[in-house]
Amino acid sequence: MVTVQRAIEMLGVPTVLITVEPEESAQARPPRALCPRGFIAGHSLGRPDDEALQKWIVMDALGLLRETPRPGEVVHRDYT
């Protein structure tokens, strides 16, 4: 996933990744990444039909585009 992200970023397009495998993602050095703490694969955006939670996570991820850059790092946040 980070391989694709880095390739897109190299073409001059800003990117942000939502990852539930933060160790694996961090090793690959993503330009920007958010890990919703405690979520698992298949549930990257949390619970089914929870529109408010899913939009919150999407906006938080997009918000990383505007924050102080931490390239190569995965930002962890809680959503409970």
Next chain:
Amino acid sequence: MEKPLELSRYCVPFTPFTKALEESLICLVTTAAVRAKSDPPFNVEGDNSFRRIDSSLSTADLAYDDAHYDHACVDRDLNCVFPADRLAALAREGRIAGVTAEHFSMGYSQALRELRETTVPQIARAVSAVRPDAVLLTGG
């Protein structure tokens, strides 16, 4: 074909984001093997192709082909891995300007060299061609 430029993984490619989100078109890219129901399925054992997904489709018009992540969430709500409806709602609310005409999905693959040398450069060019201001990526 010319070999794609490769960086050491210790280098991090970084493109500054200078626009406001309210003025930005967002493109969604996933590795969760999502596709339009009318498109051919991914091979769940390994598939290096990718699908373009018309962003006017809602998740009700989409399917996934996967045998590698937990499906309890996506069987009820594909937004758990592919938040297309949520981005559309954020656009209606004016929190982003909109979405690109197409989103993109890759499938599951262990053929990493072919992925890196062929699929990844192809999908990166296809994503760039729909002119997103920023790209949101999700795994499974």
